[in-house]
Amino acid sequence: MLKLDSVSKIYKIGTFGGKELCAVNNVSFDIKDREVVSLIGESGSGKSTIGKMILRLISVTSGHIFFNGENIASLKNNGLKNYYRKVQGVFQDPFSSYNPIFKADRVFRIIHDEFYPDVSGKDWNIKVEDSLRTVGLNPDIVLNKFPHQLSGGQLQRFLIARALLLDIQFLVADEIISMLDASTRIDVLNLLADLKSRGLSILFITHDLSLSYYISEKAVILYRGNVVEMGATDKIFYQSLHPYTKMLMVSVPRLDMKWQENVEAKIDRTMQPGGCVYYERCSAIEKNELCAKSPPPLVQIAEDHFVACFGYKP
Amino acid sequence: MSLQVENLTVYYQTLRGEVHSLEHANFNLGDGEIMGLAGESGCGKTTLGNSLIYLAPPMKFIEGQVALDGEELPVWDIERMNEFRFKKISIIPQYAMNAMNPTRKIGKMISELLQSRKINYKELLSVIKERLDKVKLPHDVLNMYPIELSGGMKQRIVMVLSTLLNPSLLIADEITSALDVSTQKSVAEMIVKFRDCGCMKSVIFITHDVSILYQIADSIMIMYAGQLSEKASKETIIHSPLHPYTKLLISSLPKVGVKHSEKKLTGIPGTPPLLLNPPVGCRFRDRCPLAFEKCLETPPFVEIEQGHFLACWKEGAPYA
Numbered sequence: 001m002l003k004l005d006s007v008s009k010i011y012k013i014g015t016f017g018g019k020e021l022c023a024v025n026n027v028s029f030d031i032k033d034r035e036v037v038s039l040i041g042e043s044g045s046g047k048s049t050i051g052k053m054i055l056r057l058i059s060v061t062s063g064h065i066f067f068n069g070e071n072i073a074s075l076k077n078n079g080l081k082n083y084y085r086k087v088q089g090v091f092q093d094p095f096s097s098y099n100p101i102f103k104a105d106r107v108f109r110i111i112h113d114e115f116y117p118d119v120s121g122k123d124w125n126i127k128v129e130d131s132l133r134t135v136g137l138n139p140d141i142v143l144n145k146f147p148h149q150l151s152g153g154q155l156q157r158f159l160i161a162r163a164l165l166l167d168i169q170f171l172v173a174d175e176i177i178s179m180l181d182a183s184t185r186i187d188v189l190n191l192l193a194d195l196k197s198r199g200l201s202i203l204f205i206t207h208d209l210s211l212s213y214y215i216s217e218k219a220v221i222l223y224r225g226n227v228v229e230m231g232a233t234d235k236i237f238y239q240s241l242h243p244y245t246k247m248l249m250v251s252v253p254r255l256d257m258k259w260q261e262n263v264e265a266k267i268d269r270t271m272q273p274g275g276c277v278y279y280e281r282c283s284a285i286e287k288n289e290l291c292a293k294s295p296p297p298l299v300q301i302a303e304d305h306f307v308a309c310f311g312y313k314p
Numbered sequence: 315m316s317l318q319v320e321n322l323t324v325y326y327q328t329l330r331g332e333v334h335s336l337e338h339a340n341f342n343l344g345d346g347e348i349m350g351l352a353g354e355s356g357c358g359k360t361t362l363g364n365s366l367i368y369l370a371p372p373m374k375f376i377e378g379q380v381a382l383d384g385e386e387l388p389v390w391d392i393e394r395m396n397e398f399r400f401k402k403i404s405i406i407p408q409y410a411m412n413a414m415n416p417t418r419k420i421g422k423m424i425s426e427l428l429q430s431r432k433i434n435y436k437e438l439l440s441v442i443k444e445r446l447d448k449v450k451l452p453h454d455v456l457n458m459y460p461i462e463l464s465g466g467m468k469q470r471i472v473m474v475l476s477t478l479l480n481p482s483l484l485i486a487d488e489i490t491s492a493l494d495v496s497t498q499k500s501v502a503e504m505i506v507k508f509r510d511c512g513c514m515k516s517v518i519f520i521t522h523d524v525s526i527l528y529q530i531a532d533s534i535m536i537m538y539a540g541q542l543s544e545k546a547s548k549e550t551i552i553h554s555p556l557h558p559y560t561k562l563l564i565s566s567l568p569k570v571g572v573k574h575s576e577k578k579l580t581g582i583p584g585t586p587p588l589l590l591n592p593p594v595g596c597r598f599r600d601r602c603p604l605a606f607e608k609c610l611e612t613p614p615f616v617e618i619e620q621g622h623f624l625a626c627w628k629e630g631a632p633y634a
Contacts, residue, residue: 042494043465151585152355181354181522186566187581193574207494210525214568214579237570251499253525255552255569259499 001201002054002170003030007063009049009225023049025225025277026063028298031170031201031218036192038204038212038233040248041222047205050222051172054203055089056080067170085115088163089172093179094155098147104155105143107162115166131161135191153184160191171195174205189215209252213237218304221245224277227298231305241307243284276310286311315384316516317343317366317483322378322389324365332374333589335361335540339378340615341623343483348509348517350527350548352563353537354586359520360408362537363485365389366518367398367405383482400431404481404514408488411468414460420471421456427475438478445474445513449504466497473504477513484514488521502530524567528552533621536560539586539597542615546622556618556629559598596627604628 009024024046031037041047052058054065056072065072067087075083091097098104108128112119119127129139135157142154150158156176163171173192177185192202193215206212212219213233220230221244229242240246250260275292276282282291290310298308319341326333335358343349351359361373366389369375375390382402388394407413415423424442425435443453449470460468469489477484486505490498509517519531527534528548535545536559544557555561562582572579584601587593595610596602602609608627615625618633 042496182524182563183354183566183582185581186568186579189568190574190578190581193578209495210568210570210572213570214572215574233573248495251495252570253495253499253502253523253529255525255528255564255567256571259503259529 001031001033001035001068002203003066004028004050004054005064005066007050007053007065008061009046009053009058010061023225024053027222027225027227028063029220029227029230031203033169033201034196034199035218036196036202036204036216037218037220038206038216039220039222040206040209040212042207044224045222046225047207047222048174049225051089051174051203051205054172055087056083057089081115085166086168087170087172088166088168089174090156090159090163090176092175094152094159095147095179097159098155100147102146104145104147104150104158107158108165111162111165127165128161131164132158134164135161136187137161151184153180153188156180156188157191160188160195164195169199169201171200171202172205173202175207177211178206178208185211209237209248210254221248226277226295227306227308228278229305229307229309230298231302235302235305239305241301241305241312242278242309243282243311244278247281247283276308284309284311315342316345316347316382318379318381319366320379322362322365322380323376324361324369324378325374325376326361327372327374328590331590334592335589336365337540338612338615339542341535341542341545343516343518345515346509347533348506348519348531349545350524350531350534351518351520351537352522352524352527352534353543355522356539356586356589357537358540358589359522359537360487361540363405363487363518363520364407366483367395367403367485368392369395400476400481401479402481403483403485404476404479405485406472406476406487406489409492410472410489411465411492414468414472416460419457419459420463424456424475424478428478433479441478442474445478448507448511448513449474464497465493466501469493469497469501470504473501473508477508480513482515483518484516485518486520489519490521490526491523498526499529502526506530524552524564536563539592540589541597541612542623542625543598544622544624544626545615550622556622556624557626558602558604558629596625 004027006026006028007024008026011021011023013019013021039047053060060073112124132139137157142150147155177188204216216233219233219236221228223244229245240249274294276296279291296308296310298306300306301312319339322339324336326335339362353359369389370392380387380389387398428435446453451467451470490501493501505517508514531548534548534551536543538559544560555564566579566581568579582601587597596613599605599609613625613627615623618624618630624630
C-alpha cells in the first residue's frame with residue numbers, strides 16, 4: 001500500500017542555514033494492506049519526520065514515497081485532496097491540535113466543508129455521530145463542547161473520528177497515546193486494532209516498546225535517521241540482533257522482569273563521518289575498525305528480519 | 315519513620331468553589347524507603363507532593379499533620395517552611411529540566427541558588443563535583459549552558475542540585491516521563507544509587523508509569539480521584555493487588571509479550587469524577603465492578619497486613 005524508497009531528509013540548521021542535519025537517511029520499507037507497522041526510536045531519531053513526509057507536511061530531500069503505486073510528490077490540487085481522503089494523521093498532543101477558541105466539533109465541520117460540501121447537514125450529523133460511536137464516544141456528551149471541557153483521551157479519539165469521516169486507508173499515528181493515562185491508553189490501542197480489522201493500515205510511531213508489541217506485526221527500529229533493524233515484531237523482540245535494539249530491550253521497564261545490571265550506554269553524540277551511526281555507543285565485542293569507516297548496509301538475516309550491523313552476515 | 319502524614323486534606327480554591335483534590339491522606343514513609351506514587355492524571359499525585367513542600371494558593375490547607383523525622387512540618391505556613399525547604403525536604407518538580415535559566419551557566423546557576431540560601435558555593439564545590447561523578451557527568455558541565463546538554467543530562471543535574479544538602483525527603487515528580495527508555499533507565503537507577511549512598515533518606519517517586527516503579531521502588535501507593543486507594547510493597551501491588559482500581563489498572567497495562575491478536579486487554583470503563591463537588595463515599599464507586607450500598611460511605615485507609623494499606627469496604631472486609 002505504502003512504499004518508502006530510500007527516503008532522506010536533510011534539514012538546514014544554523015543561523016543562515018549553513019549547516020546540514022541529516023534527520024532521515026536512506027530509509028526504505030513498505031506497509032501492506034491491513035498491516036500495522038511500528039516505527040520505534042528515541043527522540044531525534046527521525047520517526048516523526050518520516051510521518052510528516054508521508055503526510056506531505058514536509059518535502060522529501062531525496063528518494064520517493066509511493067502510495068498505491070503513485071509517487072506522492074507529484075500530487076497536485078485535486079490529486080492531493082484525494083490523497084488526503086485516503087491518508088490522514090493523528091498527532092501526539094491532542095490539546096494543541098485544537099483551536100481553543102472554537103468548539104471541538106469544528107474539526108468535523110471543516111472536513112464537511114472541504115471534502116463533502118454536497119452532503120446535507122442532517123446526513124452529515126448522522127455520519128459524525130456514527131463515527132464518534134465507532135471510537136467509543138457518546139455523541140450527546142462530547143458534541144458542542146470546547147476543547148478544555150474534554151479530556152485528553154476524548155480529544156484524541158475525536159481526532160481519530162475525524163480521520164474516519166474520510167474514507168481513509170492509511171493512518172499515521174504519531175505517538176498518539178503517550179499523553180494518555182494507562183486506563184484510557186489501552187482503549188485507544190484497542191480502537192486502532194479494530195480499525196485494522198476493518199481494512200486500515202497504520203504507521204504507529206512510538207518510543208514505547210510494549211505498546212508496539214501489543215499492536216503491530218512489523219517493527220522498524222530507527223537510530224539517528226537510519227534503519228538499524230526491521231522485521232516481524234516477534235523477531236525484533238525475541239531475537240534482536242543489533243546492539244542498539246538489544247540495549248533498548250533491556251531498558252524497557254517491564255512488569256514481569258527486573259532491570260539487569262546496567263549495560264553502560266555511553267552517550268556521545270559526536271559523529272564518525274562515514275561510519276556506523278551507532279559506533280560511539282556500541283558496546284558489542286565485535287566492534288572493529290570497519291564499523292568506524294563505512295556504514296553497514298541493511299541485510300536480510302532471516303525471513304522477514306533485516307539488520308544493519310557488520311556483526312551479522314546474511 | 316522518616317515521614318508521617320496524618321489526615322492531610324488540601325483543596326484548590328477556584329471561582330466555582332473548592333476542588334477536593336486531596337482528602338484524608340494517611341501514610342508513613344520509612345527510612346530509606348522509595349515510595350512510588352501512581353495514579354491517573356488529575357488524581358492528586360502532584361498535589362500531594364507539592365503540599366508537603368510548597369502549599370501556595372490556589373492550594374488551600376484544610377487539615378492534617380505532617381511530621382518529618384519526628385519534627386512537625388508547618389506545611390500550612392509558607393514562611394516557616396523556608397527552614398525546611400531544600401535542607402530537609404527537597405523536590406524535583408515536573409519539567410524541572412526545562413526550567414533552567416538559559417542565560418546562566420550551570421555552575422553560575424547553582425551558585426546563585428546556594429547564595430539565596432546563604433550557603434557558600436566554593437565550600438560545596440567538592441561535594442558538587444563528587445555528585446557529578448556519581449551521575450557520570452564530566453565536571454565541565456558547570457561551565458556549560460543548559461542548551462548544550464541533553465534531556466537526560468539536565469535531569470541528572472537537577473537531581474544533583476536538589477539532593478546537594480542531603481535532604482531527608484526527596485519528592486521526584488515525573489522525572490522520567492519525558493525521557494527515552496535508555497535515559498529513563500539510567501535516571502531511575504541514579505535515584506536508587508543516591509538513596510543507597512545516603513544523599514537523601516527517602517523518596518516519593520511520582521509517576522504514572524507503574525512499570526518503572528516496579529523496577530526501582532520499595533513500595534507503591536495508588537491514588538484515585540484525591541483519595542488513597544492502596545499502599546503495599548511493589549510485589550504485592552503488581553502481583554496480588556486487592557483494591558479493585560489497582561487490579562483494573564495493573565491488568566490494563568500492555569506488557570512485552572502480550573499481543574492484541576492473542577489477548578485483548580481492556581481499559582477501565584467510565585471516567586473519574588469531577589473533584590468540584592465530588593460524590594460522597596468511595597470515589598471509584600461508579601466504575602467499580604464490586605460496588606455495593608456500603609460504598610456510599612468513605613472507606614477508611616487501614617492496614618490489613620503488615621505494610622499493606624487498603625481503602626475498600628469489600629476487599630478489606632475479610633481483614634476488618
